Amino acid sequence: MDQRERYRLLYCRSKRTYLPNEQTSFLFIGNLDLLTPNAKTTGVITKPQSPTEPSAPGPVTVTPAGAVRGSWMDSRLGRRFQAYRGIRYAQPPVGELRFQPPVDMEEYSSEVDASEEGPGCPQPERPGKYPMDEDCLRLNVYTPDNNSSRKLPVVVFIHPGGFYSFAGRSDLFGPHYLLDRDLVLVTLNYRLASLGFLATGDAVAPGNNGYKDQVSALRWVQRNIAAFGGDPNKVTISGCSAGSRSVILHMISPMSKGLFHQGIAMSGSPVGKVAVPTQQFELAQKQAALLNCPTNTSRAIVDCLKTKTWQEIGNSLNGFWSGSSDAVSFWTAIVEPDVGQPRFLPVQPDEAVRQGQFQAVPLLISQTEGEFFWKAFAVTQNQTRRDLMNSEWETIAPESFSLPEENSAAASHRLRQAYLDDKPIEDTPESSEALGKLYGDSWIGLNVHRMANLLCRHSSQPVWYSAFSYVGNNSFYQDPTTHKPRGAAHHDDTIYVFSQSYLRPPIQARSPPPPAPQDHLMVERMTAIWYTFAKYGDPNPREGELPELSSLHWPAMKPEDRKYLKVDRQFSVHEKLHEDRLQVWDEIYPMQY
Structure with a gap:
């Protein structure tokens, strides 16, 4: 057994020991249970919480596609709003429609019952039977008022999860914070x-096809959201x-x-280190092999x-990690071949x-300060992995x-x-910080940096x-x-934009002693930024509006003046985000701006 294989085996074993704690930070092997705080601390999976709903009859909205009956919800600050959940925006992608582009749902034959959550898309089944189904091309609409004469700005949210996990359900990305604002989510x-x-x-x-599903949902919004x-x-x-x-690809x-x-x-x-591929045939082969095809x-x-059940396909997901140590995801956009159907992405x-x-x-574009900093701890705090990475760096680092x-x-x-000043990795705060920055930049920071710099140079609209x-x-x-x-x-920024009842209790407007009130203020600030941007196309507040943003003065990024906003307990403006350390990537993998 060579050193690389030993490293992989050690990593796979570590998934069952150290990494469950880490996996509270990312859907690393497609298992939402490992994200649940209760699962992390007790091994008990809690049933997803349903938002409290008054017993009054659900509201009805008559759309061009047909009537939709919803339910009532209460926002974080006590505002009552309408919720329409689990609405099909495309035909069920089953049978001959599996692996095909979505077919828009343009008309409903009868009133749609949208009073409860729809299922998430197939991924590994979990204790407690988190609702999933292949018939999952659903969306949720949350509105303060479906009869308002003043049409409200619309925010459409596309969930994270490496293109293999999560869902748009309200227990994962709930409306209870944003619907304190005058917008439709x-x-x-x-x-x-x-x-x-x-x-x-x-x-x-x-x-x-996953991106084309999103396009189909956006078409539904254009037809029906009014x-x-x-x-x-x-x-x-x-x-x-x-x-x-x-968002960038759209x-x-x-x-x-x-x-x-x-x-x-x-x-x-x-946009990252290499070009977007033109196919991923090897992943198709891997999926086939996992199901004896x-x-x-x-x-x-x-x-x-096509002969396999959606459960078989969903439950096979973890098999994709059997030979990889640090992979975050596998599936990506591809530059499509011209085969006579509309292409989502025809060019790099x-x-x-x-x-x-x-x-x-x-465009608002951002990254978190730490991103994947926590990945370093699995190495620095594990002597076997630490020693192996030190001795086999040039073999392990590429993966x-x-x-x-x-x-x-x-x-x-x-x-x-x-990043490491050519020093061995050690179990020290300094070494963990340096290695954590390398993980964060390699997976997220470099890509965001490159896109922000490209767009501020070539877009006619502000960034x-x-x-x-x-x-x-x-x-x-x-x-x-x-x-x-x-x-x-x-993902930490999403905590202050969306309620996430599957993962954690909501941030209350009035909480026990500090520092909880600061979390409340961050919800107020983040939702105010989103609302202001959705309304005006500019995140800076208008005079006299939104006192929670009174200290915000956020300049757009310019090629020659690359300023950015630091969102912390206070807003502050700085320049050249992490460029001192990201320049090495431009040296190794040059890209024309």
Whole structure:
């Protein structure tokens, strides 16, 4: 057994010991249970909580597609609003529609019961039977008033999860914070993993169906949102991580043109170290092998996978990690072949931006201060892994930091010099911090940096850049000993925009002693920024509006004046976010801006 294989085996074993604590910070192996605080501390999975709803008859909205009956919810501050959940926006992608582009749902044959949550898309089944089904192309609409004469700005949220997990359900990304503002919120599901992103490189499975699901949902919004009180001419698309990459790609995709007017991209971008691939046939083969299907041709793979149940496909997800140590995700957008159907992505994203082949809209783009800093602890606090990474750095680093195969040894050496000062990894705060920055930059920071710099140079619309640095009472990473946050981790900014009852109690407006009141203030500030941006296309408040933003003066990013907003206990403006350490990536993997 070689050193690399030993490292992989150690890592796989560590998933059952150290990493469950880490996995409170990310859907690392597609298992939401490991994200649940109760699961982390007691091993008990709690049933998803249902928001409190008054017993009054549910509201009805008559849309161009048909009547939809919803339910009532109460916001964080006690505002009553209408909730329409689990609405099909496309035909069920089952049978012959599996692995095919979505078919829009343009008309309902009878009144739609949208009073309860719809299922999430297939992923590994969990204790407690978290609701899932292949018939999952559903969206939720939350509105303060469906009869308002003044149409409200619309925010559409695309959920994170590496394109293989999470959902748009209200127990994961709930409306209870944003609906204290005068806006309409839409959250949506899209097909995940192989069901959404199988890409064989030919007409059998051209790819990008998960993104095309999102396009179908945006078309539904354009046709129907006015009936819910929303303004179809003022739609902001937003997303975190995988959802953030989606937001940027919708700006580039010809399929999405005219379907939205502003964007919020949190911790993700499709522009990184290498070009977007033109196919992912090897992932199709992997999926086929996991389910005992032939792997020789695209047609044989797809025909066999169509005979499998969605449960078999969903539950096979963890098999994709059997030979990889630090992979975050596998599925990605692909530059589609021209096989006679509309292409979501016909050109490389960076090339599209440089050539002006994109929909220029006002954009908020951000990353968290720490992102994946916590990944370092699995190495620095484990002597076997630490010693092995030190002795086999040039073998292990390419996998851990998603480096291209070409010249990977030289790139690994240069990164060790830049981040670790060419010193051995040790169990010290300094070493953990340095290694954590390398994880965060390699997976998120570099991509966001490159996209922000591209767009501020080539977009005719303003780009506002920010770093979320606030550390509150909750985090997607909590120290396994103290059970307290240690930094602003990946996804942590979403904690103050959405209620997440599956994962943690809501942030109350009136809480017990400090520091909880500061969390309340962060909810007020984050939702105010989103509302102001959705309403005006600019996050800066208008005079006399929103006192919680009175200290906000956020300049747009310019090529020659690369300012960004630091979001912490106070707002502050700085320049050249992490450019001192990111310049090494431009040296190793040059890219034209």
